[in-house]
Amino acid sequence: MDASADLRSMITGLRVSAAVSAAAELGISDELAAGPREPGQLAAAVGADEDTLRRLMRVLMALGVYSEDVTGRYANTALGEGLRSDVPGSLRPLARTFQDPATWAAWGHLVHSVRTGENTFEALHGIDVWAYRAEHPEANAVFNANMTALTSRMGDAVAAAYDFAALSTVVDVGGGHGILLESVLARHEHLTGTVFDLLQATPTAPSAAAPASVVSRWSAVSGSFFESVPAADAHLLKKVLHDWSDERCIAILTTCRKSLNPGGVVLVVESLLDRPGHELEAAVSDLNMLVMPGGRERTVDEFAVLFAGAGLRMGRVVETPTEVVIIEGLAEPP
Numbered sequence: 001m002d003a004s005a006d007l008r009s010m011i012t013g014l015r016v017s018a019a020v021s022a023a024a025e026l027g028i029s030d031e032l033a034a035g036p037r038e039p040g041q042l043a044a045a046v047g048a049d050e051d052t053l054r055r056l057m058r059v060l061m062a063l064g065v066y067s068e069d070v071t072g073r074y075a076n077t078a079l080g081e082g083l084r085s086d087v088p089g090s091l092r093p094l095a096r097t098f099q100d101p102a103t104w105a106a107w108g109h110l111v112h113s114v115r116t117g118e119n120t121f122e123a124l125h126g127i128d129v130w131a132y133r134a135e136h137p138e139a140n141a142v143f144n145a146n147m148t149a150l151t152s153r154m155g156d157a158v159a160a161a162y163d164f165a166a167l168s169t170v171v172d173v174g175g176g177h178g179i180l181l182e183s184v185l186a187r188h189e190h191l192t193g194t195v196f197d198l199l200q201a202t203p204t205a206p207s208a209a210a211p212a213s214v215v216s217r218w219s220a221v222s223g224s225f226f227e228s229v230p231a232a233d234a235h236l237l238k239k240v241l242h243d244w245s246d247e248r249c250i251a252i253l254t255t256c257r258k259s260l261n262p263g264g265v266v267l268v269v270e271s272l273l274d275r276p277g278h279e280l281e282a283a284v285s286d287l288n289m290l291v292m293p294g295g296r297e298r299t300v301d302e303f304a305v306l307f308a309g310a311g312l313r314m315g316r317v318v319e320t321p322t323e324v325v326i327i328e329g330l331a332e333p334p
């Protein structure tokens with residue numbers, strides 16, 4: 001492969017992101033789910049200028065996201081199907097996150113953070129991502145939908161990887177819409193669980209797909225993990241600590257430790273920077289944490305330091321067949 005061609009596609013990758021994101025925003029894959037559409041039909045259905053839509057589709061067909069039949073009608077390919085709203089683990093919300101101008105602008109400001117070490121989003125917009133989302137319901141809805149979709153891809157595997165037999169109650173701290181909690185409750189029928197999050201993210205009910213056996217053991221509470229969290233035998237923290245600085249992580253872990261029942265455990269579910277086979281994914285996510293919430297990805301040893309700072313003892317690192325591992329933080333001395 002020509003090295004300069006590789007470099008060129010790295011440099012211009014944002015154009016590809018923008019094209020896929022625009023298709024997601026327009027809902028092209030949803031429209032094509034019912035079958036192939038002529039360009040004029042598709043433009044009318046998604047509210048687009050036909051000539052310009054053809055230009056966008058030309059790129060997306062070259063990328064293999066859509067195809068065109070001999071009569072010139074557009075159709076979803078396997079990639080395009082992944083941008084449908086109604087497929088399990090849909091990537092449409094992820095693509096739509098880049099439609100938020102504040103997110104797009106923050107990435108354009110990355111060099112500021114590299115120079116200063118400051119969180120990009122806050123340095124540029126004067127507000128952190130959580131307060132911004134509280135003020136921008138559309139961006140908030142897309143973010144929460146994205147977390148739900150991404151977590152739905154791994155929730156069952158995480159639930160299966162950990163032995164909850166000795167535990168009775170679990171709180172999904174910063175659990176968003178609580179999709180991980182639903183997987184855990186579905187897999188471990190003796191557990192009752194609570195999803196805990198900021199008001200802007202807390203669901204009012206389990207997802208429509210949750211079985212009755214989960215609904216009856218499910219509850220939700222709003223609040224801030226810098227103040228208090230509901231008591232439980234296990235506190236799940238999935239992709240929460242990576243949003244925060246070390247100091248703030250220790251504050252969150254300390255809040256959890258204080259409300260753990262005797263013999264309880266904090267279960268940190270995160271990617272690791274030093275996990276073989278996941279290096280690039282974790283490194284790119286680390287930059288995302290720098291740019292957006294102002295956190296970072298970490299190594300196992302760095303998590304051990306956070307646990308120690310919060311008065312927790314690090315237990316096992318439990319592998320899952322997904323991008324995350326489960327790290328135990330134990331309140332009791334060995």
Ligand SMILES: C[S@@+](CC[C@H](N)C(=O)[O-])C[C@H]1O[C@@H](n2cnc3c(N)ncnc32)[C@H](O)[C@@H]1O
Pocket residue numbers: 130147148151173174175176177196197198201223224225226237238239240243
């Ligand atoms: C990256 S998301 C992870 C969501 C979920 N655990 C998952 O993996 O799908 C981080 C979550 O932390 C929540 N959060 C942020 N600040 C919080 C606070 N002070 N108290 C409680 N939750 C908070 C956000 O609303 C968001 O749902």
